[in-house]
Amino acid sequence: FQMDVEIHLVGGNCKSPAERFWSGNNMIYILQKAGQNEESDLMEESKADDAIYDSELLRKESSGPVPLSVRRAKQLISLYTMVQNPHMTHLKISKPVVLPPLWIRCDSSDPEHTCWLGAEPLKNGNKITGIYLHMVTCDGPTADKTCFANLEELKMAHKIKHHSSVVMTKGFAQYELIRAAAIEDTLVESGSNIYIDITWNTVDKILQTPPLTSAATLNITLESGDPRSPVYQLYRELQFLLALAEGLKTGVTEWPEPLESESAVELVQEFLTDLKMKLDGFCTLGNKNETEKIKCDTAAVDSSIKSIFSERGDLDFAEQLWCKMRSECVSSYQELVECFTLIIRSLEHGEIQPWIHQGSSSLLSKLIQQSYHGKMDDISLNGITPIQMLLEIGLDKMKKDYVSFFIGQELATLTYLDYFISTSVDLQEQVHRVQKLHHMLEIMVSCTVLLQFKHENLFPLTQTCIKYYKENPLNEKHVFQLPIRPGLVKKFYQNDHPEIWKVDIISGHGQKEVKTTWQVSTNPPAEHMTSNNIGLLCDSTVNGDSEERMYFITMAKCSQVHFT
Numbered sequence: 001f002q003m004d005v006e007i008h009l010v011g012g013n014c015k016s017p018a019e020r021f022w023s024g025n026n027m028i029y030i031l032q033k034a035g036q037n038e039e040s041d042l043m044e045e046s047k048a049d050d051a052i053y054d055s056e057l058l059r060k061e062s063s064g065p066v067p068l069s070v071r072r073a074k075q076l077i078s079l080y081t082m083v084q085n086p087h088m089t090h091l092k093i094s095k096p097v098v099l100p101p102l103w104i105r106c107d108s109s110d111p112e113h114t115c116w117l118g119a120e121p122l123k124n125g126n127k128i129t130g131i132y133l134h135m136v137t138c139d140g141p142t143a144d145k146t147c148f149a150n151l152e153e154l155k156m157a158h159k160i161k162h163h164s165s166v167v168m169t170k171g172f173a174q175y176e177l178i179r180a181a182a183i184e185d186t187l188v189e190s191g192s193n194i195y196i197d198i199t200w201n202t203v204d205k206i207l208q209t210p211p212l213t214s215a216a217t218l219n220i221t222l223e224s225g226d227p228r229s230p231v232y233q234l235y236r237e238l239q240f241l242l243a244l245a246e247g248l249k250t251g252v253t254e255w256p257e258p259l260e261s262e263s264a265v266e267l268v269q270e271f272l273t274d275l276k277m278k279l280d281g282f283c284t285l286g287n288k289n290e291t292e293k294i295k296c297d298t299a300a301v302d303s304s305i306k307s308i309f310s311e312r313g314d315l316d317f318a319e320q321l322w323c324k325m326r327s328e329c330v331s332s333y334q335e336l337v338e339c340f341t342l343i344i345r346s347l348e349h350g351e352i353q354p355w356i357h358q359g360s361s362s363l364l365s366k367l368i369q370q371s372y373h374g375k376m377d378d379i380s381l382n383g384i385t386p387i388q389m390l391l392e393i394g395l396d397k398m399k400k401d402y403v404s405f406f407i408g409q410e411l412a413t414l415t416y417l418d419y420f421i422s423t424s425v426d427l428q429e430q431v432h433r434v435q436k437l438h439h440m441l442e443i444m445v446s447c448t449v450l451l452q453f454k455h456e457n458l459f460p461l462t463q464t465c466i467k468y469y470k471e472n473p474l475n476e477k478h479v480f481q482l483p484i485r486p487g488l489v490k491k492f493y494q495n496d497h498p499e500i501w502k503v504d505i506i507s508g509h510g511q512k513e514v515k516t517t518w519q520v521s522t523n524p525p526a527e528h529m530t531s532n533n534i535g536l537l538c539d540s541t542v543n544g545d546s547e548e549r550m551y552f553i554t555m556a557k558c559s560q561v562h563f564t
Contacts, residue, residue, distance in 0.1 A: 003034065004072070005068070007030070007031050008029070008030045011026065011100075017030055017527060018118065020519070021525075022103070022134065029102045029103065030103055031103070031105065032065045032066055032068065033065075071109075073104040077133070083099070084098070084128050085131075086563065098121050098128060101118065102119050102120070107528075108137075108138065108529070113139055115136055115138045116134065116135070117136075118135075118136075122511055122560060130560055131561045134557075135558070137554070138524065138529065142553070143550050149555075151169075151204075151205055154503070154516065155169070162507055162514045168507070170504040171210065171501075171503055172197070172501070172504075173198045173210050176193065176496075177196055177489060178450060195499065197219060198210040198215070207520075209494060215483070216483070216486045217483055218481065220461075221478070221480075222476065224438060225239075230449060231442060231445050234401065237398060240326050241398060241434070243256070244390060245427065247387050263335065268339045272342060275317075276351050311401075312400065314357075316356045318356055318393040326394070330390075336390060337386050343364070344379060353371070361396075362395075363379070364392065388427070395430055398434055399420075402420070403421060405444075406440075406441075409458070411455075412462055416466060420469075436469040436474050439474065440462065447461065453488075460482060461482045464481070497522075498520075499521065501520050502519035502554075512560075519554040520551040520553055521554065522552075
C-alpha cells in the first residue's frame, strides 16, 4: 500500500484518460498523486507577499488530477511487473492474479518529458508470459513545423527497435467544424461543438489531409439557447414554460420583464373582442392577415431555415392565447388571473365559441368543450390553478410545434414520437420530455444551417437522438455520433488546421503487435498537464504562413518484456 498514490479503476461506460494511446476496452487502473491536504493547509498560512502565487498554485493543483514524478512512476511500474511475474517466487504469491492494465500520470520531469507510463500483462491463455510497457512523451506547444517528425524516419526507427521488416500505417485526424462553418465571425461562449473524426489506412506524409475514402464520424455536442440560432424564439418560449413548471413545483414563479408595449390583459381583451365580432358564421380562426400576424408574433424564424422550420398555420384558440400571454407579455400572477377571468367570463356568457384541436387535454380545452353545451364547471382562479392552466396550453402548443417539424421533414413518425408527447405522465415529466424534443430540434437545425445536411443525413441522426432520449434524461453534454462520408463536409475542413492529427505505425499481429504513435494536438494529451498557451494561435509567422496553430507534439512508444 503506497500512501502517496491515488488509484482509480476505470471501465464500463467511463472514458479512459489514456484512450488516445491505448486501444484496449478492459478495465484499467489509473494512478496519480494522492491529495496533498497538509500542503494545502501550509499554503493557506503563507506570507502575504506570496499569497497570489500560492493561491494560483493551489487552484492549479485542485483543478484536476495531479501527476506523480517520473521516477516514482517507474518504481510503481517495476512493482506492478514484479507481482505479475510468476518467477518471482520470493514474493510468496500462492496464486498470481492477472491485474488490469496500469497507467500512471507523470509530471514530465525527465528529459523526455514523459506524461504517461503504462503496463499491461501479456497472456497465453490464463498464463502471464510477459509485460507490455508503454511510454508517452510530449513537447510543446509550438508552431514551428520544423520540429515535426519525418514519417519515413519514424517508420525506420520503429523497424529498428522492433526488428520488423514490414510496417503498416493508420491515420487519424480530428477537425472542428462548428468554428469552420460559423455563420458569423463572433465569439459566443457556448458548450456546443461539432467535430469530425477521420481514420484511414496508409499514411503518405505527416499532416496528410485525409483521403475521401476514409471512415468518418461526426461528433455533435450542442447547447441550446444560442441567440444566433434560427429557433432561438422557440427556445425562449421553452424557458418560459420551464419557469411556469418550476413555479408549479415550488409555489414561486419568476415573472420576466414584459417586452411588449401592451399588457397581456390588453392583448387578450383585443383578441376576445375580435372573436366576438366574428362569431356570426364563424368556422375558422380569423382571416389571412390575422394568421400572418400570429405567425409573426409566434416565431422569429431566420430566412435561412424557413425551408425546414416555420410556424404552424393551424394554431387553435388556446395556442393563439399562449402566444398572447407568453413571456413577452405576462409579467405577474395577478395579470395572469385577470386574463383567465376575461376568457372564462366570455365563455360563460357565450360571447365566443372558439375552435380547438381534438385531443387536447388541458383544463382550458375542457372548459371550451363544455361551453359548446352551455354548461361549464366552476373554476376557482386562485393558488396554482392559473399557472397550471397556462402551462398546459403552452405544453400542448409546443408539443405540436416539434411534432410538426419532425413529421413534416419526414424525420420521424407520430408513433415514434409518442413517448415525447404522452400525457400519461405528470406535467413535470411532460415538460422534461419537451426539453428533449427542443434539444433534438436544435441539433437538426444546426446541422442543416451550418453543415447543409440533407434528409439522408438528418434522418439517421434523428433516430440516434430519439433512441438516446427514450432511454436517458436530458443531457446537452452528450456527444451524438453519426457515421458520414468525408466528402460531405470536406469543404469545411480541407483548408483548416486539424485539432488532432496522428499516425500509428504498426507491426506484428495479435499478442506480438507493437505500435508507435506520433501525434500533434492543440490541447495537451493528458488532463494533468498544464499550459498557458493551450489552443492559442502563434503571434509570429512560420515559413510565411499566418496564424499558425500551436501544437503539442506527442510520441507514444511501446516494448515487450517476456518472462523466461
